[in-house]
Amino acid sequence: MPTLSTNTQAILLLTAPLITGRSASSSDLLSPGEYKRLARHLREIQHQPADLVLPDAAHLMRSCQPVVDEARLRRLLARGFLLSQAIERWQTRAIWVVSRADAEYPRRLKVRLREDAPPVIYGCGNMALLESGGLAVVGSRHVADTLVDYTMSVGSLVARAGRVLVSGGAKGIDQAAMRGALEGGGKVVGVLSDSLEKMAMNREYRNRLLNGQLVLISPYDPSAGFNVGNAMQRNKLIYALADASLVVSSDLNKGGTWAGAVEQLDKYKFLPVYVRSTGGSSLGLDALRSKGALPWPNPQDTDALKAVFSAFLPAPGPCSRPNLVLFSEDGPSDVTPTPPSFPVTVSSEPLQRRIAIPSGEPVTSTPGLVPSAAMPPEINPTPAMTSVLADMLFVAVRAAMKELLRIPMKDVDVAVALDVSNAQAKAWLQRLVNEGVIEKQKKPAGYIVKQSSLFE
Template sequence: MGTETQHLTEDAKAILLLCCHFNSGKNTKAEKPLSLGEYNRLADWMVKGKLRPADLLQSPPDTDTLGAALNIDGLRIQGLLSRGAAMALAVEKWSHSGIWIVCRSDERYPSRLKKHLKRQAPPVLFGVGDIGLLDLGGLAIVGSRNVDAEGEDFTHKVAQACANSDVSVVSGGARGVDQVAMLSALETGGKAVGILADSLQKAALAGKYRQTIREKRLVLVSPFHPGSRFNVGNAMGRNKYIYALADFALIISAEIKKGGTWAGATEELKREEHRPVFIRMGSRVPPGNMALLEVGAHPFPEPPWEDDLNNLLDRAVPSVAHVRQPSQRSLFGDDRRLSEVAVVKEETASFQEVSERPIDPPTGATADNKPDPRLSIYDAVRPVLLALMENWISLADLAGELDVRKGQLDDWLKRALDEDVVEKKTRPVRFRRKYETN
């Protein structure tokens, strides 16, 4: 491979060769990239055989074996893997536009996509901007391309509230509600994540996004070829990624059983552990909004939203229906909680299922490794919180440091404020440890 592809791991190169077009037009039948279902079958076969994607580059599998085991033409696999020169040229072109690439085997691949979508997580993701924004969560704001003035004004105000509460706006980047939400958040000093269905390469160079990309407040991503043109199938398919990268979703306007907004919301609500979906209320909202209430959506809280929008949304969802399991490390070690282990098989270290290991007991556990009932979780977390707040820090950054959801962190911070050991300032919201003065 050329030097321009050296930033890609060998596994990533193999996945890119198998799953991607290297031009925005049509490929020959022999070079048609694997579909998501085909790649998942191949991934299962590799795990079973204790192989990694990179092994396919060193020793391409027997064509008859693949055909019999996976119902995939082995010659097609070999043809895809032989496109090294075309891949190198494409990656160099994308790199010149500031576009990065992550594959499902990479450490940097957004954990939220794997955990929420499991086998529906795209094998390859293209992006521009700070990839770290993809794991912050936030509020997905979606709706019609032809939004009316009232809906546009509501979108603008909610996005501003997100920025003031340090909640990222997640949207699709399309004309209408998506762009109003993203640009309103960015203009107010907030952060935004855009999941594009087409034209990532063009958007990466757009003047309206350039400055906020440099400031690491905006990331644009797409599972599709960076030069691809708009098509309805891609636009519908990317909806699930918008929900996966958010903590909550807000529907500004939806038509009943029609259009991408309705399809995306109902698809999400059918998931066993779906993101809470809210709808804009009012006497003049489209009938689709009210119809979504009947299939599990919730009314969006009425303004004013002040500076605690994230906590407000947490409280607005009934606890029985509100099941969220974000990725989170133990506060007392690096082990993952057993109920939150990723089920997608491509793990960076071993390309296997994550092994389940017990969580180390926190400081204060008794001799038989049972937690001391006199020690609350807050008591154990409090020293860690104060240590991280030597200087002013935002709620999102603090949640990122501890890898906990903002709602839980908000409860701890309120207690710390009540104890007068932490101080807070607003617009934007920041926290700092309170130092005693002599």
């Protein structure tokens, strides 16, 4: 369990109900939108949430008055005793807590959701699974037994393929998918909208949590009950933690499954969305197909399942932003740069697998790139042609990397943001260093663009 950082404690005091019994949630709590504005304000004035709990924080609280009333901040931050009780309760149940200010916070959520990522994540189980990607399987709560069996078979196939299954933990399709994967020896991420504490103590899941096969997370208090709004809001987390998704069943124009799939298709576009293509017809699934969802190819073996992660996606629409920048509250250096003005195409495949590179010749101009797509057999690429293609690829990502590195970033974070291997990211970074475009600094550690090259 990660240590509860001072930043996380401050964020909990500001946003969390801290349910330790039957106590009601405080009406003073900052809403997600209010906290987003406060976090942005703190970054702009070179502060972080932890600074609000320092002994000399009175001046800082007053400076936040335009965003949040000072008296309200004081009431929230004075809940230290209640927080200590909540922490003790969570620890006895092996529940951990991380905030966006922590290094342990899931990078996929930071990269894909940015300011929409929940300020705090509660969890129990193997935290490493949150960085594994996998297949998200979602659907309605009330379905026929035939669909339950179908969904369990999908979960079992995901387990045999060695991929992680991501779902919402609700009755019906979600739990069927999770059960199929767990019984098949696979690993599962459950993103809950309520009752994390109760679910973590469930006999069906307890041993899976202990042996690292399962992680349960929620952006809501571990003791919180069901809330329709919360169920709707957590759907984006399911998609953000996966590489592809399957909607097994959905109502038309209503329900959390419908809302989450539409939000993914119309706004975020992180990954391919498939809909079940066998069995009885469904108005909801047909409507999702008309919005761009793909028919599920019904893979029967692990090799066929791998193909579902390779679908191409359209470029993000006007309402979605290029997901190129990590976001957190962990200090003054966290400044969100202006997104690049060029179009960005999103795909579930790593960058080097989306661009055709000739096989048979080394990529001399961009060391570290691993060719994985061959040119047609009738074309015999020369070393010069390979070099030109490698240079074209580098030019395509050069502008994006300059935008990324307006703030210091480590090579592993650049690799995540560009969806390439660490080796490829290092190779491109070194080339930019050699060109004098970026430099490597020690405090804070990472690569950053040189001011002189910002306007080139």
